[in-house]
Amino acid sequence: MAYYNLQVHSAYDLLNSTIKYKELFGKLKSDNQDSVVIVDPNMYGAIKAYKEAKKTGTNLISGLEVKLGYGISFLTFNILCKNERMFHKLFELSTRFFERGRVIVRSFLAEMKDF
Numbered sequence: 001m002a003y004y005n006l007q008v009h010s011a012y013d014l015l016n017s018t019i020k021y022k023e024l025f026g027k028l029k030s031d032n033q034d035s036v037v038i039v040d041p042n043m044y045g046a047i048k049a050y051k052e053a054k055k056t057g058t059n060l061i062s063g064l065e066v067k068l069g070y071g072i073s074f075l076t077f078n079i080l081c082k083n084e085r086m087f088h089k090l091f092e093l094s095t096r097f098f099e100r101g102r103v104i105v106r107s108f109l110a111e112m113k114d115f
Contacts, residue, residue: 002033002034002035003033004033004035004036004037005033005036005037006037007037007039007063007078008024008036008037008038008039009038009039009040010024010038010040010045010049011045012040012042012044012045013040013041013042013065021045021048021049021052022052024036024038024052025052025053025055025056025058026056028056028058029056029057029058033058034057034058034059035058035059035060035061036053036058036059036060036061037061037062037063037080038060038061038062038063039063039064039065039078039080040063040064040065041064041065041066041067041097042064042094042098043062043064043090043091043094046062046087046090046091049062050062061080061081062080062081062087062090063078063079063080063081063090064078064079064090064093064094065077065078066078066079066093066097066108067097068108079093079112082115085115086115089115
């Protein structure tokens, strides 16, 4: 049975990880893992991760960790890419979250209904 880590943070998420892509994909290859999900609160390293995954033959699923305003608190969850269109949408969302800090759940869900 294969093991796949569904929530890996990279060095681009300074608060949660220090692992660099080259080290990560090297370790995955040595452990015979052919897939990984990288979820950071930004998309700064997404292209670099994609290129490194291609070099090692690893299947990469990119994701974005988001915090959505909910009343006086917030919800944290991960959005995973299922296609190239979604990948581009995550870049847009990452920029918006960085600019605003947080987004309201209702408006976010309405926008994401087509994905």
